[in-house]
Amino acid sequence: MIDLKDVTIRYGDAAVVNNVTLSVEYGQSFALVGESGSGKSTILKVLAGQLSNWSGRIRLGEHELAHGRDKALVRLCQMVFQDPYGSLHPRKSVDAILSEPLAIHGIGQRDQRVQDAMAAVGLARKFRFRLPHQLSGGQRQRVAIARALMLDPPVLLLDEPTSALDVSVQAEVLNLLKALQEDRGLTYFMVTHDLPVVSFLCDRLAILRQGRVVEEATVDQLKQQAFRSPYGQELLSHSH
Numbered sequence: 223m224i225d226l227k228d229v230t231i232r233y234g235d236a237a238v239v240n241n242v243t244l245s246v247e248y249g250q251s252f253a254l255v256g257e258s259g260s261g262k263s264t265i266l267k268v269l270a271g272q273l274s275n276w277s278g279r280i281r282l283g284e285h286e287l288a289h290g291r292d293k294a295l296v297r298l299c300q301m302v303f304q305d306p307y308g309s310l311h312p313r314k315s316v317d318a319i320l321s322e323p324l325a326i327h328g329i330g331q332r333d334q335r336v337q338d339a340m341a342a343v344g345l346a347r348k349f350r351f352r353l354p355h356q357l358s359g360g361q362r363q364r365v366a367i368a369r370a371l372m373l374d375p376p377v378l379l380l381d382e383p384t385s386a387l388d389v390s391v392q393a394e395v396l397n398l399l400k401a402l403q404e405d406r407g408l409t410y411f412m413v414t415h416d417l418p419v420v421s422f423l424c425d426r427l428a429i430l431r432q433g434r435v436v437e438e439a440t441v442d443q444l445k446q447q448a449f450r451s452p453y454g455q456e457l458l459s460h461s462h
């Protein structure tokens with residue numbers, strides 16, 4: 223479903239991601255882990271169509287990613303950000319936030335679709351006309367997830383989706399993401415520092431260091447603490 227082949231990404235002249243080759247199967251949940259500055263968010267931004275200075279090949283399903291503006295992309299993948307407060311417009315109600323993608327793409331039955339989307343992420347109807355600041359952090363992240371799903375994309379890009387939340391609501395949001403994936407057969411590509419989150423949600427992971435993949439592993443290897451690379455072992459020892 224997601225294939226990167228020899229992907230190199232530059233900011234100006236500096237390559238911050240080098241020759242990354244990865245693939246994620248349809249319906250799988252994949253995590254990119256690694257220390258701060260290793261290039262995780264940069265890869266996510268390229269997949270989201272936000273950066274054009276890259277080389278190599280990227281495919282999402284049958285679609286070959288373009289280097290410039292790629293109109294097909296919004297229907298294929300959507301991003302959920304770490305901080306829902308930053309990513310939701312402060313003066314737009316939940317209703318406006320969820321209706322907007324439908325309006326832009328000329329999709330009808332908006333009222334019903336907004337209601338269905340709220341129900342799918344476990345948001346009660348009474349929140350429909352509230353503003354983001356009138357919601358809790360967990361509710362805001364539910365709105366962000368609902369918004370990402372409004373156009374029914376097969377892929378969600380998840381950028382540390384629970385790390386800005388209180389510990390008490392992290393598990394709720396993770397359970398929601400897992401249930402949505404199972405119900406809809408979504409493919410997840412997640413960036414995180416949080417190895418327990420990877421254990422819970424993902425099937426496979428890649429460890430990135432200084433813009434290169436040093437190891438690919440299954441979640442069973444993670445659970446058994448059986449990474450092969452010294453750097454993978456080092457990450458495990460830091461996560462306790």
Ligand SMILES: Nc1ncnc2c1ncn2[C@@H]1O[C@H](COP(=O)(O)OP(=O)(O)OP(=O)(O)O)[C@@H](O)[C@H]1O
Pocket residue numbers: 233238256257258259260261262263264265
């Ligand atoms: N807009 C930019 N211009 C120039 N360099 C950048 C820019 N954004 C990121 N970088 C550099 O690219 C490298 C990779 O950054 P990136 O944000 O992808 O890392 P990361 O693994 O996602 O880190 P974190 O976990 O802290 O988000 C870093 O060296 C960073 O300083």
